[in-house]
Structure formats: C-alpha cells, structure tokens
Amino acid sequence: MKKLFLILLISFPFVINGQSKFSTTHSNQNLTCSSCHSCTIPTKENPCIKPCPRESMIRVDQKPEEGPRIIVIDKLRDTDIYAPVKFSHLAHAEMSDMTGGCRTCHHYNPPGNVIGCSDCHEVSRNRTDISKPDLKGAYHQQCMTCHRSWSGKTDCIECHAAKEKADLKPVKAKDEKAKRIHPEIKTPDKITYNTKTDRGKLVTFYHNDHTDLFRLECSQCHSNESCAKCHSQIKKPADLKITFAEQHKKCSNCHETKNNCNTCHSNKETERFNHKVSTGFDLSKFHSKLSCIRCHTTPAKFTGLNKDCVTCHGSWSWDNFNHKITGLVLDELHGELDCESCHKEKSYASPSCGDCHDDKTYPKEKPGKLIKR
Amino acid sequence: MVDESRRKFLKTTALVGAGITGLSTKTVKAGPKNILDENRMGVLVDTTVCIGCRKCEWACKTAHDLPTQPLDTYEDRSVFEKMRRPDDKALTVVNEYAARETEQFPLNVKVQCMHCDRPACVSACIVGAISKEENGSVIWDTDKCIGCRYCMVACPFQIPAFEFEKAWHPEIRKCDFCFERTKEGKLPACVEICPMEVLTYGTRKSLIERAHQKISLYPDRYVNHVYGQYEVGGTSWLYLASRDFAELQFPKLGTNPAPGVSEAIQHGIFAYFVPPIALYALLGGVMWINKKKAESNKDKEVHHE
Numbered sequence: 001m002k003k004l005f006l007i008l009l010i011s012f013p014f015v016i017n018g019q020s021k022f023s024t025t026h027s028n029q030n031l032t033c034s035s036c037h038s039c040t041i042p043t044k045e046n047p048c049i050k051p052c053p054r055e056s057m058i059r060v061d062q063k064p065e066e067g068p069r070i071i072v073i074d075k076l077r078d079t080d081i082y083a084p085v086k087f088s089h090l091a092h093a094e095m096s097d098m099t100g101g102c103r104t105c106h107h108y109n110p111p112g113n114v115i116g117c118s119d120c121h122e123v124s125r126n127r128t129d130i131s132k133p134d135l136k137g138a139y140h141q142q143c144m145t146c147h148r149s150w151s152g153k154t155d156c157i158e159c160h161a162a163k164e165k166a167d168l169k170p171v172k173a174k175d176e177k178a179k180r181i182h183p184e185i186k187t188p189d190k191i192t193y194n195t196k197t198d199r200g201k202l203v204t205f206y207h208n209d210h211t212d213l214f215r216l217e218c219s220q221c222h223s224n225e226s227c228a229k230c231h232s233q234i235k236k237p238a239d240l241k242i243t244f245a246e247q248h249k250k251c252s253n254c255h256e257t258k259n260n261c262n263t264c265h266s267n268k269e270t271e272r273f274n275h276k277v278s279t280g281f282d283l284s285k286f287h288s289k290l291s292c293i294r295c296h297t298t299p300a301k302f303t304g305l306n307k308d309c310v311t312c313h314g315s316w317s318w319d320n321f322n323h324k325i326t327g328l329v330l331d332e333l334h335g336e337l338d339c340e341s342c343h344k345e346k347s348y349a350s351p352s353c354g355d356c357h358d359d360k361t362y363p364k365e366k367p368g369k370l371i372k373r
Numbered sequence: 374m375v376d377e378s379r380r381k382f383l384k385t386t387a388l389v390g391a392g393i394t395g396l397s398t399k400t401v402k403a404g405p406k407n408i409l410d411e412n413r414m415g416v417l418v419d420t421t422v423c424i425g426c427r428k429c430e431w432a433c434k435t436a437h438d439l440p441t442q443p444l445d446t447y448e449d450r451s452v453f454e455k456m457r458r459p460d461d462k463a464l465t466v467v468n469e470y471a472a473r474e475t476e477q478f479p480l481n482v483k484v485q486c487m488h489c490d491r492p493a494c495v496s497a498c499i500v501g502a503i504s505k506e507e508n509g510s511v512i513w514d515t516d517k518c519i520g521c522r523y524c525m526v527a528c529p530f531q532i533p534a535f536e537f538e539k540a541w542h543p544e545i546r547k548c549d550f551c552f553e554r555t556k557e558g559k560l561p562a563c564v565e566i567c568p569m570e571v572l573t574y575g576t577r578k579s580l581i582e583r584a585h586q587k588i589s590l591y592p593d594r595y596v597n598h599v600y601g602q603y604e605v606g607g608t609s610w611l612y613l614a615s616r617d618f619a620e621l622q623f624p625k626l627g628t629n630p631a632p633g634v635s636e637a638i639q640h641g642i643f644a645y646f647v648p649p650i651a652l653y654a655l656l657g658g659v660m661w662i663n664k665k666k667a668e669s670n671k672d673k674e675v676h677h678e
Contacts (some may be wrong), residue, residue, distance in 0.1 A: 081444070081566070126560050130417075130575045130583050137570025144424055144569065149477055154424045155448045156568070162445075241474040 003075035018085075061101040062114055075118055076136055082160035094182035099222065104147070105142050150231050162223070187211065192269055200265025206272050214292055221250045236281050286325070308346040316348075327371060334367040342367070383624040405618050413509035414555070415577035416564060417485055417584055421594055422643065423571040425453065425469055425481035429563035433465045433485075436551060436562035456622065459484055461534040462537060470621060480614070483563070483571070486532045487601060488546035489607035494547055494579030497527030508675030509577060518545055529605055529624060529631045550602060550609070555657070560647040580611055606630030631645040 033040075041046040067089055074084035098105040099198050108120060121138040122129070133141060148154055193203040210216050222229075248257040255263055275281040281288075295305060295312055305311060315338050323330045334342075342351035342362075353360045353367075401429060427447045434441035437460060465485035484632045488511045495503045495511065501518035503524060524533045536543040545643035551561035559565070563630075564572040573580060585600040600618045601608035604626045612618070619625055642648055 120610045125565060126574065127560075127572065128575075130573050130579060131586070133573075135569060139570040140568070141422060146422060154426050154450075157445075158446075332473070 061109075064090055064097060067093050067102075073139065075123055076350055080136070083163065084157055091182055092341070101219075152172070186304070200267055202266055202269055203264045204266070204270040205264075209273055216285065220253070251285075279356060300302070309348050312345060323368070327367050329371055330365065330368040356366050385530060388620050400655030409505075409678070410509070412576050412578070413490075413540050413573065413609065414610060415488070415509055417575070417580040418610065418612045418633075419573070419587070420480055420482050420585065420612060420614045422482040422569045423467070423483065424569055425450065425467055425479070426568060427452075427467050428566045428568060429465055429483060429572070430463060430467060432562040432566035433548075434463065437549075437605075438463060438553065439463070453479075453481075457484075459532060459535045459548070461544075464546065464548045468622070473616070477616075480616070482612075484616070485610070486550070487530050487552055488548075489605055489631070489634060490500065490608065491527075491606040493527040493529055493605070493631035494524035494533060496636050497516040497523040499523060500647075506552065507632070508550075508552075508555055511609075512549045512552045512557070513547075515544055520545070526632070527598040529626055529641050531576075577607075577609055577611070584611055584613055602627040606633075 029066060030254070034048055037048050039046070039052050042048050069088070069090045071089045072084050073087050077084055092105070096102065102114050106114050106116075109115070115137050118135055118349070121132060121135040123135045125134040125136065127134065132138070143159065144154065147158065151158070167302065187207055189206065189208045190208060191205045193205060195201055195203055210221075211218070226245045245252075251257055251264065257264075271277075276284070287295075308318070318336055321339065324336070339348070342353065343349075344352055349368075351362050353362055353365070379539065404544075428444075431441060431444050431447050431626065433439075446487050450469075456468050457463075457466040459583055465483060467483045470480045470482065482625050488505075488509055490505070490554055492505055492511045493501065494513075495505055498513075499521060501521075503511060503513040504512050504514075520535070522533075522535055523544070524545065525531070525535060533545050533547045535545055551559070551563075554561060560574055561572075562575045575583070579637050581599060581602055584602075588595045588597055588599075594615060595613050598614075598616060598618060600612040601610055602615070606629065612623070614621060
C-alpha cells in the first residue's frame with residue numbers, strides 16, 4: 001500500500017504534465033520549464049509564471065495587416081484627465097516590422113492570438129499586485145520610450161486630445177481596407193561609414209550584398225531598433241558613446257572584429273565583395289546562381305571551405321555527372337571513362353590526354369563536341 | 374571665595390549632564406505613537422521611468438488648494454534650467470539632471486517629504502504637533518503648531534517650509550502624503566495622476582521587495598541601491614535611480630535615525646524628572662552651605678568688631 005502510494009505520488013507531476021495541452025509552439029522554442037515558471041512543479045492553480053523578462057520571452061509574431069487598424073484606447077476614459085487616444089495600430093505595427101515585430105510592444109506574447117495590454121495590466125492603480133505597472137503606466141511606458149526618443153517631446157497633446165475638444169464619435173475600425181501606411185523601407189545599396197579610428201577611417205558597407213548575397217534576415221541586424229533610428233529629431237542613439245564591443249556587435253556576428261580591422265576598415269572606399277578576388281575561387285563559371293548557403297552551410301559563417309570539388313560534390317563518376325553542363329558533350333568513347341582518367345587534379349581543371357594518347361593535347365583536340373552553355 | 378563656588382557649580386552640572394547623556398542612546402521616541410505599523414504604506418519612485426511631465430506638481434497643488442497655473446503650462450520644460458526645492462507653494466517639485474554621454478534621456482527626480490520612519494521633525498517639535506501615522510505619513514496639527522520652525526532645522530532632507538511672507542497666521546507646509554485622500558481610500562494625488570507610473574503606491578515592505586526585483590531583473594538600468602530603505606532608519610518614500618544618488622542631490626545619510634543622538638540627550642536630561650530635581654537639590658545644598666558659611670563669616674566679622 002505504502003509502495004503504491006509512493007508510486008502515485010512520484011508519477012503525479014508527470015500525469016499532470018501529460019494531461020495539459022503542451023503547445024507545439026512551446027516545444028519548438030528553445031525553452032526549459034524554468035524559462036517561464038519559477039517553481040519546479042507548476043500547476044494550473046499555481047502556475048508560478050515569472051514576471052515578464054522582455055527579451056527572453058517566447059513570442060508569436062503576426063503580420064501588421066492581421067492586427068486591427070485603429071484601436072481607441074478608452075479603458076481609462078472615466079478617470080483620465082485627457083480624452084481617449086485613437087491609436088493607429090496598423091501604422092505602428094508596420095513600423096515595428098523593422099524592429100522586433102509584435103513583441104516590440106506585446107512583450108509578453110505567448111502562443112495563440114496576440115494579447116493586448118489590458119489582459120495583464122490592471123486598470124486600477126490602487127492594487128495589491130505591484131509586480132507590473134498598471135494599465136495607464138503600461139501604455140505610457142510603452143509609448144513614451146519611442147515617442148520621446150523620436151521627437152524629444154513629452155507633451156500629452158502629441159497623442160491625446162484635451163477632454164473638452166475630443167471627438168468622441170466611435171471610430172469604425174473596419175471602415176477602410178487595411179493597407180500599408182508606412183512607406184516601404186528603401187534599403188540602401190552602399191553606405192560609407194566615416195569612423196573615428198586612425199587606421200582605416202572608412203568602412204564601405206554594401207547593404208544589399210548582405211541581404212541578397214549573404215542572405216541575412218533584416219532582423220539579424222535590425223533588432224530592437226526604435227523609430228528614432230530613422231526619424232530621430234534629437235540626439236540619436238547612434239551618437240551616444242558606446243563601447244567597442246557594442247559598436248561592432250552587428251558585424252562581429254559574422255566578422256572577426258577584434259584583430260582583423262582591415263577586413264572592413266580602409267583608408268579609401270573598398271570594392272564590392274568579389275568571390276574570385278577575395279577567395280581565389282571563381283564562382284562566375286558554374287556557381288553563379290547558387291546562394292552562399294548552398295555551400296557555406298553553417299549559417300552566417302562564410303569561411304574555410306576546401307576548393308576541391310569533392311568537398312561539396314562528393315565523388316563523381318560517368319554515371320552521376322552530366323558532362324554537358326561544362327559546355328562539352330563527351331563522345332561515346334570518352335563518356336564511359338572514369339573522370340580521373342583525364343582529370344588528374346582534384347580541381348577537375350585542365351584535363352590531360354597523355355595516359356592514352358601520345359599525340360593529342362587538350363584543348364587543341366577535344367574528346368567530344370563543344371556546345372553553347 | 375565666590376569664584377571658587379561657581380567653578381564647583383559648573384563642574385557638578387557638567388558631570389551630571391555627562392552622566393545622563395550616557396544613560397540611554399537606543400530608545401528613540403519619535404514614531405507613530407512609538408510603534409511603526411507593519412503594513413505602513415509608501416511610494417517607490419523609479420526615476421528611470423520619469424519623463425518630467427510635472428503632472429504630479431499640478432495634481433499636488435490642486436489637491437492641496439494651492440494656487441496653480443493651468444495644466445497645459447506644465448509642459449514648458451524651461452523650468453528645469455535651474456534646480457528647485459519644495460517650498461510652501463509647491464510641496465513637490467521635479468528636477469532634471471542632464472543625460473550623460475552614454476544616455477539618451479535626461480533623468481528627472483521628484484522631490485518631496487520622504488516620510489521617515491523615525492522622523493527628526495517629530496522629535497524636534499516641542500509641542501508635539503507632528504506625528505508619524507500608522508499609514509506611514511508624517512503629518513502635523515496646524516492648531517498645535519506654534520511656528521518655532523525647529524522641524525525645518527531638524528529635517529535631514531530640508532523639507533518643511535514656512536509661509537514667511539504671510540504676516541497673519543503663517544503655517545508650516547510640507548507634503549502630507551495626501552493624508553486626507555488616503556483616509557478615504559484614494560491614492561495620493563501625485564501617484565494617481567502620474568502617466569508613467571513612476572510612483573508605485575503600496576506597503577513599504579512590498580515596495581522594497583519590488584525595488585530589489587527590478588534591480589535584479591535589469592541590473593544595467595539601476596544602481597544597486599534603494600534610497601530610503603536604510604537611510605536615517607528608513608523612509609516611506611523609496612527611490613530607484615540609474616546613477617549614484619549623490620549626483621542627484623540626495624543627501625548622503627547614515628542608517629541611524631536622525632533623532633537618535635539628540636533625543637538621547639534631551640530625553641535623558643529630563644528622564645522621570647530625576648535629574649532636574651537632583652540638580653535643584655544640589656544647587657539648594659550648595660546655597661545652603663554657602664549661606665551657612667556666610668553667616669559664620671558674618672559672626673566672625675561681628676566678633677572682630
């Protein structure tokens with residue numbers, strides 16, 4: 001009996017866990033139980049959810065168009081000295097595209113529908129649980145961080161109408177078909193940074209090479225950026241004194257920035273990245289249509305590949321390689337030979353005919369017919 | 374002869390005084406009827422959140438029937454050009470400290486009475502007009518106040534102000550933690566209006582807990598110091614900041630209650646009325662001896678004649 005009781009007691013937590021619908025979105029995230037729960041055995045009654053640590057919180061992002069276009073923030077209508085704000089949600093959602101997506105504001109964003117501020121933040125300021133701001137505080141802390149850095153202003157009337165002047169007609173949120181408000185962000189092709197260092201003042205940055213060629217996601221560099229990054233009318237965050245590490249953070253994800261300054265810094269503008277010049281491996285012949293990731297499989301690390309074809313292609317033989325793509329269709333006789341019969345080097349570059357023929361050389365004589373590639 | 378006795382007198386008084394001072398330095402009397410309520414309230418001021426909108430100043434004046442400019446004039450930020458102190462016309466003021474090289478925004482700090490747990494003003498008040506209440510506020514009874522302004526001298530934060538320019542019935546003025554409002558279950562006016570919830574109202578215990586939680590969650594945002602947790606024996610108003618409090622004109626105070634030493638001396642001297650009685654007895658004795666001596670001298674003089 002005692003044993004049975006013990007077994008039941010031990011298996012109890014597992015049973016509880018087994019019963020709850022453990023969302024698949026959770027399991028796809030890099031999470032442990034302790035990411036969200038402060039106790040070892042959370043239950044439905046006592047989930048002991050940790051107070052939101054913004055950055056590490058799990059999140060689900062939606063497209064700007066999926067959210068409401070306009071929200072009238074009137075939960076505090078009765079007590080506030082200002083009129084409710086007509087909040088252009090869509091415009092803000094679009095702006096947040098460049099930053100952290102929905103979680104820029106919806107910092108606690110568990111799987112499912114994106115939840116609004118008032119789902120967690122209490123309307124009443126006079127409350128017992130002070131572990132998070134009340135609704136008014138939450139709204140303003142959220143809005144002011146960007147608005148202040150953007151315009152430098154803290155005036156209430158930037159967003160609120162005075163109560164007596166307020167247009168209290170309800171806004172029909174679905175009047176207009178949701179369309180983009182924020183103009184599409186034009187990406188620059190080339191930016192030349194004028195840095196303060198003595199050795200190599202200029203850093204020539206080819207933005208579109210990074211996005212198109214190296215296939216970096218926007219958010220890999222542009223995360224947690226505020227509107228002020230582009231729109232600032234006052235001191236920009238970029239003007240602030242920051243440490244060397246912070247300054248190079250975005251680049252050092254891929255580039256070695258501690259010792260090899262010359263990779264990026266130079267005294268004159270540098271040329272666009274050219275695979276042949278920089279690495280000695282010419283892509284233009286056969287590999288021009290490939291994306292970097294096809295060969296450089298470790299994300300965002302583009303170094304250290306062996307130039308031998310077999311590194312990527314494995315071993316070739318007459319039955320798994322169509323010689324036609326090189327622009328030379330082998331004749332019947334040569335088509336059945338092993339590659340190595342002619343291509344002595346691993347680079348498969350210049351073939352030699354000497355093994356079989358005493359009197360023939362490539363490219364004077366050819367083992368087949370040339371075609372247009 | 375006369376000189377000698379005066380010296381003796383001074384010596385005795387000094388000795389008695391010194392003895393009394395040593396009697397008790399630990400029992401401080403200033404407190405809410407000498408007991409601090411476990412659930413006394415407080416306010417946590419997170420200066421890193423404040424945007425300097427000065428709505429609190431307006432709300433405070435409105436709640437206390439003090440003359441004020443209209444609300445929209447408070448958006449004029451030129452007032453921050455000089456540092457201000459709370460006075461009899463503004464019980465709370467917000468000051469601004471310029472952003473440092475690494476910061477984007479200036480820092481705004483609201484100043485008002487800290488509502489000490491062991492208030493020096495309560496201790497210094499000779500008529501017992503000031504009191505520390507159960508809910509944490511330090512308030513005063515205008516009818517009892519005689520305008521001696523000892524509280525102004527005693528306050529380690531230099532908060533109580535006096536209506537000097539009033540000829541008729543000037544009063545002491547300071548933040549009263551909106552005692553009348555909180556009595557009705559309302560929030561203090563400044564706490565209620567603050568758009569950013571810079572000011573969090575709650576039990577002092579929970580505020581301290583929250584303050585330390587904030588520091589541990591965002592260690593880059595705050596200096597590891599909750600001002601008011603230990604200063605002068607603890608205050609009801611607590612502060613968080615992103616830089617050293619000394620740079621924000623917060624006085625560097627020890628953890629001992631401000632009234633500690635002064636009360637020990639004052640209360641010691643008059644404890645159970647024994648020292649005064651003893652002193653007068655001593656003086657009486659000295660006089661009696663002197664009188665006797667004088668009489669015998671007179672006798673001698675008479676005898677000589």
